[in-house]
Amino acid sequence: MMLYPAMNDLLKQVPSRYQLVNMVAYRARQIAAEADEQEISLEDKPVSIAIGEIAQGKLPE
Numbered sequence: 277m278m279l280y281p282a283m284n285d286l287l288k289q290v291p292s293r294y295q296l297v298n299m300v301a302y303r304a305r306q307i308a309a310e311a312d313e314q315e316i317s318l319e320d321k322p323v324s325i326a327i328g329e330i331a332q333g334k335l336p337e
Contacts, residue, residue, distance in 0.1 A: 281331035289330055300326045303336045 283293075290296040303326035311318050318325070329336075 281327065285331055286327070289333055289335065296330070299330060299336055303329060306336065 286296055287293070290299060300323060304322035307318070307322040307325050310316075311322070
């Protein structure tokens with residue numbers, strides 16, 4: 277089973293796995309809250325969206 281994006285690619289953006297997990301969880305909660313607030317149904321899970329954003333270099337502040 278291949279995961280996309282690969283862990284190596286994610287770790288190029290974030291220095292440690294621990295920090296990566298925290299960043300993904302933080303951003304996923306933001307995405308879920310925004311979707312809930314705007315009453316939008318998400319096609320993908322918030323965690324998947326957050327991982328994709330981090331892989332693209334869009335790091336949460």
